[in-house]
Amino acid sequence: MKRIALLRHGEAEYGKGQSGDFDRKLTSSGKYRVERLALVLAERKFSFDLILQSPAVRTQETAEIISTAIEIKKKLEEKDYYLAEKDAWLEKINDLPEEFDSALVVGHNPGLSTLLDYYVGDYFLNLSPGMLAIVEIEVDSWKAITAGSGVLAEVIQ
Template sequence: MLTQMTKVLTLLRHGESEVGLGQKEDFSRKLTSTGKLKLERLTNVLATRSLEYSAVVSSTATRTRKTTEIVIKAIQVKECTFLDALYLADVQTIVDLCGNLPNECSKVMIVGHNPGLSAFLSFLTGEYQPSLQPGMMAMIDFDVDAWEVAITRGMGNLVEILQ
């Protein structure tokens, strides 16, 4: 008899960033010193857990790249990818991305932006309007063996939120 695998998806909103002026400058916004400090505290918690991820997929914006660089120091990651499509991605874009993840990847982290990331969390868990603040992380698990099944409305179980 085959045992059912569990998929784990972690959603991480980038750390607190500088105020931006206009779309062009928004992409290049950097983390504030407070944002970096909060992410360092988060990594201290993550480091005690010996977490291993098959993949981390991040937006290419400056603030998400830096958030990813800080956080992956505290976890083990087989593959880290930066995708332009995650920059200010809407729910459908994130659904498409996650639904096409290789099934061999059992634990994946997505580093992105609001409002799409919080809306995606709501879509997966059925939780009413959760709001991921800068530097906040949500861990969701799915009792399925295929991402295309997992990434369906209400299929996820919100396990934990860290900040």
């Protein structure tokens, strides 16, 4: 079985135009909510083999808070993850090495919410800032994942 968790970054500061979007930081409320989420994950002894994260400041801050609370074995950060859409995420996730059974994706909407929709089929859940959706998929290979093949196991916010 493969498990993928989709985490939209925490609430961020208002943007300063298109050029300032990348550098937006988490608000104090955004940090608090992600810290609370991290505590829940730690209490429940969550861990992930891999974290894939956007290099934007707000996603880095979100991933750092989570990473300090739970075990994450490997980190992948690529510029292509910034504002990535569903198809870009699918390409990256389908190419993950098979030794990884669980992955945490920290990114942006609308890409993460449409990715969640793809994995679980007809159900659409719009991820709000700091919301985590866990999808379980009964496959042995990341390449075998198809539309609707996942089960929404849990949503934590």
